Amino acid sequence: MLELNFNPFPVIETDRLLLRRVTNDDANAVFELRSNPESMKFIPRPLLKNTEEALELIAEIDSKIETNIGINWAITLKDNPKLLGIIGYYRTQPENYRSEIGYILLPEFHGKGIVSEALNRLIKYGFEDLKLHSIEAIIDPENFASEKVLQKCGFIKEAHFKESDYYGGRFRDKVIYSLLEK
Numbered sequence: 001m002l003e004l005n006f007n008p009f010p011v012i013e014t015d016r017l018l019l020r021r022v023t024n025d026d027a028n029a030v031f032e033l034r035s036n037p038e039s040m041k042f043i044p045r046p047l048l049k050n051t052e053e054a055l056e057l058i059a060e061i062d063s064k065i066e067t068n069i070g071i072n073w074a075i076t077l078k079d080n081p082k083l084l085g086i087i088g089y090y091r092t093q094p095e096n097y098r099s100e101i102g103y104i105l106l107p108e109f110h111g112k113g114i115v116s117e118a119l120n121r122l123i124k125y126g127f128e129d130l131k132l133h134s135i136e137a138i139i140d141p142e143n144f145a146s147e148k149v150l151q152k153c154g155f156i157k158e159a160h161f162k163e164s165d166y167y168g169g170r171f172r173d174k175v176i177y178s179l180l181e182k
């Protein structure tokens with residue numbers, strides 16, 4: 001069975017980005033990110049109402065890291081500590097050596113390849129460091145930007161479930177993409 005270990009926290013660099021731990025200092029940025037109807041359009045979670053709720057979310061992220069259940073990184077540019085997005089392995093199936101990756105980025109930073117750059121690096125981390133066998137991403141079929149990111153990073157579409165999820169008063173489709181260890 002796969003055993004995860006996020007201690008010490010893995011700070012990761014790419015060409016342009018620094019992926020670091022989310023801290024309480026990020027509360028305002030996390031609130032900005034998770035209260036924005038545009039960036040939350042395809043994420044079936046309630047919009048945050050205030051920075052208190054952002055702090056609760058940060059505490060949740062932290063406790064998953066502490067208990068080695070899951071990991072999220074703050075996406076930042078190397079020359080600026082401001083959190084621009086969050087990316088991480090949200091849900092892991094240790095018995096299957098499989099984990100689900102998810103991400104969100106502030107709208108003003110969309111279309112610059114930021115999430116693709118972070119995801120490409122975290123795929124390597126997932127297979128080489130976490131020892132995953134497969135990575136999964138679950139998207140709304142209308143989330144074309146997210147689909148493009150997954151395709152650019154080599155993910156393959158495996159399933160489209162019709163009206164499988166009930167959220168916000170309606171039934172929603174979901175599409176599963178996955179990537180296998182080479």
Ligand SMILES: CC(C)(COP(=O)(O)OP(=O)(O)OC[C@H]1O[C@@H](n2cnc3c(N)ncnc32)[C@H](O)[C@@H]1OP(=O)(O)O)[C@@H](O)C(=O)NCCC(=O)NCCS
Nearest residue numbers: 039042103104105110111112113114115116144145146148
């Ligand atoms: C999905 C998301 C993470 C993409 O991040 P990003 O850093 O902008 O992604 P990239 O710049 O690496 O790539 C986006 C690609 O999608 C394309 N794209 C953007 N909007 C698009 C649209 N409406 N239709 C088709 N393609 C689109 C871009 O042109 C780009 O492709 P290219 O590299 O060939 O030019 C970002 O849009 C986001 O945070 N959305 C809100 C949260 C969300 O939906 N998260 C995913 C939940 S599964």
